[in-house]
Amino acid sequence: MRVSIKFSSLPKSMLKNTEPEGEKLDFQQFVRIVKRDLFKGVFIPHDMTLWLSLIGEKDIEELMAHHALLMDIQRCSESFTLWYDLFLDLARSKKDEICRNLNKYKGWQNKINCGEGNGFLVETLLEGSYDDTIEDLLRLLRNSRQHSSRYRHALYASIVGQNFPNLISDFQKELYKAGCLKELGVLK
Structure with missing residues (x-):
């Protein structure tokens, strides 16, 4: 099952299916945003670093949602x-x-x-x-x-x-x- 997100009032014709390479880039960008904007140079706790390291690994989405950090x-x-x-x-x-x-x-x-x-x-x-x-x-x-x-x-x-x-x-x-x-x- 693929999840799609509709941003603002973009027409549906603007949204495209993602390719695996694009998904990988999205995961990498998400990790960069969290590290840069959420922590802004301060120490990142080990549990958070571990959770972020899992992002983008094959078949890992369920584990990410059930990670000890989030419980x-x-x-x-x-x-x-x-x-x-x-x-x-x-x-x-x-x-x-x-x-x-x-x-x-x-x-x-x-x-x-x-x-x-x-x-x-x-x-x-x-x-x-x-x-x-x-x-x-x-x-x-x-x-x-x-x-x-x-x-x-x-x-x-x-x-x-x-x-x-x-x-x-x-x-x-x-x-x-x-x-x-x-x-x-x-x-x-």
């Missing part, structure tokens, strides 16, 4: 749990690839235990047995959400973001690259 905190929390379940069902080789691509989070236990870590994550870490691996970081985050009280569910994405501000969107992108999000109906 409210509660929906982002619920989505993380679903994504973790998808991760668990992956073949070992795909899990390993995702963990390699999330390697910047290695050493996560030090980040939580440094005294500035979120107390809720520290509590979950002390209650269980976790190795300092990406896979165990994801397990800790899932366990933190499962053991939390109802009010914390709504704040879960903020709790994760306190120590790992980019992890949820990075994890989502890795699952997309692994082909997992099609199972959720995010990509058709």
Whole structure:
């Protein structure tokens, strides 16, 4: 399905079907406009940079509309749990690839235990047995959400973001690259 937009009172004869090259140029121009006019030289948050980097990639429109950046905190929390379940069902080789691509989070236990870590994550870490691996970081985050009280569910994405501000969107992108999000109906 193609979406067409009618600008102002342009006659229909002025509107043309777009070609793939034109669509690519439109996507690129949209990204430039957002970076130039919305941020005007200030720091662009990682989630926004990641979201903008997806624009124009093949079959990515659905993911863009369902990106963690655009979700409210509660929906982002619920989505993380679903994504973790998808991760668990992956073949070992795909899990390993995702963990390699999330390697910047290695050493996560030090980040939580440094005294500035979120107390809720520290509590979950002390209650269980976790190795300092990406896979165990994801397990800790899932366990933190499962053991939390109802009010914390709504704040879960903020709790994760306190120590790992980019992890949820990075994890989502890795699952997309692994082909997992099609199972959720995010990509058709």
